[in-house]
Amino acid sequence: MSTDQISVTIDLGDRSYPIDIAEGLLSDPALFSQCPKASMAVIVTNDVVAPLYAATLEASLRRYYPRVHTVILPDGEEFKTWQTLQKIFDGLLENGADRKTVLFALGGGVVGDMTGFAAASYMRGVPFVQVPTTLLAQVDSSVGGKTAINHPLGKNMIGAFYQPQLVVCDLETLDTLPERELAAGIGEIIKYGPIYDMEFFSWLEANMPALLRRDRAALAHAVKRSCEIKAWVVGQDEREGGLRAILNFGHTFGHAIEAGMGYGNWLHGEGVAAGMVMAAELSRRLGMVDAAFVARLRALIERAGLPVRGAVIDEQDNAGRYLQLMRVDKKSEAGEIRFVLIDGPGKAVVKPAPDALVREVIDACCAPT
Amino acid sequence: MSTDQISVTIDLGDRSYPIDIAEGLLSDPALFSQCPKASMAVIVTNDVVAPLYAATLEASLRRYYPRVHTVILPDGEEFKTWQTLQKIFDGLLENGADRKTVLFALGGGVVGDMTGFAAASYMRGVPFVQVPTTLLAQVDSSVGGKTAINHPLGKNMIGAFYQPQLVVCDLETLDTLPERELAAGIGEIIKYGPIYDMEFFSWLEANMPALLRRDRAALAHAVKRSCEIKAWVVGQDEREGGLRAILNFGHTFGHAIEAGMGYGNWLHGEGVAAGMVMAAELSRRLGMVDAAFVARLRALIERAGLPVRGAVIDEQDNAGRYLQLMRVDKKSEAGEIRFVLIDGPGKAVVKPAPDALVREVIDACCAPT
Numbered sequence: 215m216s217t218d219q220i221s222v223t224i225d226l227g228d229r230s231y232p233i234d235i236a237e238g239l240l241s242d243p244a245l246f247s248q249c250p251k252a253s254m255a256v257i258v259t260n261d262v263v264a265p266l267y268a269a270t271l272e273a274s275l276r277r278y279y280p281r282v283h284t285v286i287l288p289d290g291e292e293f294k295t296w297q298t299l300q301k302i303f304d305g306l307l308e309n310g311a312d313r314k315t316v317l318f319a320l321g322g323g324v325v326g327d328m329t330g331f332a333a334a335s336y337m338r339g340v341p342f343v344q345v346p347t348t349l350l351a352q353v354d355s356s357v358g359g360k361t362a363i364n365h366p367l368g369k370n371m372i373g374a375f376y377q378p379q380l381v382v383c384d385l386e387t388l389d390t391l392p393e394r395e396l397a398a399g400i401g402e403i404i405k406y407g408p409i410y411d412m413e414f415f416s417w418l419e420a421n422m423p424a425l426l427r428r429d430r431a432a433l434a435h436a437v438k439r440s441c442e443i444k445a446w447v448v449g450q451d452e453r454e455g456g457l458r459a460i461l462n463f464g465h466t467f468g469h470a471i472e473a474g475m476g477y478g479n480w481l482h483g484e485g486v487a488a489g490m491v492m493a494a495e496l497s498r499r500l501g502m503v504d505a506a507f508v509a510r511l512r513a514l515i516e517r518a519g520l521p522v523r524g525a526v527i528d529e530q531d532n533a534g535r536y537l538q539l540m541r542v543d544k545k546s547e548a549g550e551i552r553f554v555l556i557d558g559p560g561k562a563v564v565k566p567a568p569d570a571l572v573r574e575v576i577d578a579c580c581a582p583t
Numbered sequence: 584m585s586t587d588q589i590s591v592t593i594d595l596g597d598r599s600y601p602i603d604i605a606e607g608l609l610s611d612p613a614l615f616s617q618c619p620k621a622s623m624a625v626i627v628t629n630d631v632v633a634p635l636y637a638a639t640l641e642a643s644l645r646r647y648y649p650r651v652h653t654v655i656l657p658d659g660e661e662f663k664t665w666q667t668l669q670k671i672f673d674g675l676l677e678n679g680a681d682r683k684t685v686l687f688a689l690g691g692g693v694v695g696d697m698t699g700f701a702a703a704s705y706m707r708g709v710p711f712v713q714v715p716t717t718l719l720a721q722v723d724s725s726v727g728g729k730t731a732i733n734h735p736l737g738k739n740m741i742g743a744f745y746q747p748q749l750v751v752c753d754l755e756t757l758d759t760l761p762e763r764e765l766a767a768g769i770g771e772i773i774k775y776g777p778i779y780d781m782e783f784f785s786w787l788e789a790n791m792p793a794l795l796r797r798d799r800a801a802l803a804h805a806v807k808r809s810c811e812i813k814a815w816v817v818g819q820d821e822r823e824g825g826l827r828a829i830l831n832f833g834h835t836f837g838h839a840i841e842a843g844m845g846y847g848n849w850l851h852g853e854g855v856a857a858g859m860v861m862a863a864e865l866s867r868r869l870g871m872v873d874a875a876f877v878a879r880l881r882a883l884i885e886r887a888g889l890p891v892r893g894a895v896i897d898e899q900d901n902a903g904r905y906l907q908l909m910r911v912d913k914k915s916e917a918g919e920i921r922f923v924l925i926d927g928p929g930k931a932v933v934k935p936a937p938d939a940l941v942r943e944v945i946d947a948c949c950a951p952t
Contacts, residue, residue, distance in 0.1 A: 362707065365672055547681050
């Protein structure tokens with residue numbers, strides 16, 4: 215079935231921009247008429263996405279840019295490093311990219327985060343456009359201007375708040391997404407329920423089978439509603455002075471799993487999925503939600519094919535290792551970990567929790583299944 | 584003689600900040616009460632400046648910050664690289680720096696540029712304070728929020744516009760500055776005459792001996808007037824959409840000399856000095872200033888002990904190599920080099936020039952003396 219084009223606006227004053235959502239957008243050159251003019255466009259993508267979509271995007275962009283150059287990075291979270299970022303800078307400088315050159319991030323969250331940081335830093339800032347081709351990137355990482363690379367001691371530690379000019383979510387690109395990555399994207403979609411919109415959560419419960427079989431209309435609604443919620447939150451708090459941190463529900467535990475297992479072993483959305491169950495369980499032990507809520511969240515995550523238990527990342531002192539990794543989280547202050555907790559379904563708060571209680575949650579949620 | 588404390592404000596709305604200029608500021612803890620509060624301060628400095636001033640600054644900061652940690656980098660433009668920047672990130676993460684940690688850049692332009700970029704990028708942005716200890720940094724690089732590292736293919740290619748919270752210019756630190764670096768700083772001061780203020784230029788002509796013997800009152804006036812002009816320009820055009828580029832007078836040729844000779848062989852201020860003569864000569868050949876103006880500029884630069892001739896950076900094709908290096912300048916657009924030219928003394932414009940004429944200028948200004 216076909217979907218109508220949807221546009222969601224991120225309202226940030228003179229940094230506002232649209233998120234366009236529909237099928238077939240990559241091959242619709244008219245869409246790109248709204249991009250900044252320049253003598254060159256540079257597409258940054260990875261070696262999995264390039265054979266699928268680079269030629270289509272190049273053809274669309276050639277209508278507007280005399281020169282279109284493509285930089286191809288290796289695929290995977292383990293390459294979200296300075297070394298890979300350098301490949302983008304090398305490609306830009308070797309091809310004579312100037313301050314007006316427009317970068318296009320064609321791929322998932324890793325490509326988007328790295329291209330965004332490259333755009334923020336190249337000659338102290340050039341314009342860029344997000345063209346997310348994974349569900350996770352369409353519903354979360356391509357929207358809101360968070361860009362970063364990983365540091366060996368922590369995920370997304372080096373980066374910038376830097377907004378794109380436009381986000382292009384072509385639903386057709388989800389056809390080629392591996393099942394595991396589709397599920398990981400659904401993990402980030404589920405997130406928006408507990409923190410903000412339990413009506414959307416109910417919709418997800420009713421429509422999980424449609425999402426899993428990639429029904430276009432269901433995907434369109436899920437992407438749209440996710441972007442609307444994210445747009446609202448980012449519009450209130452662009453630089454994460456407070457509210458925006460609620461979007462990191464499940465991420466504190468999740469980042470520890472990702473780092474503890476070695477980047478690339480657990481997908482980001484998988485870490486977030488198990489992390490949401492752990493954060494919900496912590497909320498329950500703090501008396502903020504009941505067991506029925508935790509069970510309901512766990513059930514939906516399980517139906518999406520996502521992990522509901524944390525990984526054992528240290529055989530000797532698992533909880534200790536979690537705590538150690540979580541202390542370098544960006545939400546920490548003076549060594550105190552701050553968790554995104556659910557204070558009643560549909561409402562998130564950010565606050566610390568006693569180490570002993572956190573250890574209990576880790577022990578309960580990571581025991582062998 | 585003693586100097587009164589002077590304060591110049593950079594007016595950028597909610598990113599405004601003061602530049603405090605006086606002697607003895609490093610050992611005046613009251614001064615730092617205006618810095619953001621946090622549980623930790625991190626001083627970034629280099630192995631030349633650290634033994635001279637790190638302990639003094641640490642002592643002043645301990646009054647406000649429970650933890651003060653110092654990161655010491657190798658000294659020199661050739662270390663203005665990602666590898667060195669990583670040492671700052673390592674130091675921050677290993678010491679548990681969080682989003683509120685305040686960075687203090689104690690040193691010259693290289694330390695300031697790198698610390699500023701580290702502050703812009705660490706956890707997507709932490710506050711920082713510039714404590715410039717060289718004349719060049721006090722009159723130019725510490726003010727205005729340009730931060731960067733070099734790329735093998737071009738100077739300052741990777742960076743951010745990121746404003747400090749405060750700039751502390753302690754004139755006492757200039758006592759220990761090597762003569763060559765004092766002269767390099769005077770090069771950047773001279774720049775403000777031709778581009779904006781010929782009255783200041785006349786003052787410099789009258790006071791060059793006082794500056795060279797490090798007369799405190801003369802230095803205080805030169806730093807203050809330079810900061811005032813820079814503050815005005817940056818206040819008009821923070822992100823170099825247009826006007827701000829005039830501050831790069833002499834820098835297009837100068838960057839080519841620095842890169843062509845290998846970073847660290849010519850000081851930045853030395854490249855700018857010879858570059859100003861070359862840019863003035865190009866302006867003359869375009870009919871924008873007369874020979875008397877070029878001679879007057881050259882004479883003042885020479886009195887400061889700075890080079891007035893460009894380096895020969897390629898024995899075979901010197902002009903060709905200059906052009907090649909200048910094409911990657913950040914002011915270039917679509918491969919066309921844009922020069923800061925003097926359109927009558929005291930007024931700068933940014934425009935391209937014919938390659939043939941630029942070659943003539945390079946040949947005339949780089950011939951063996």
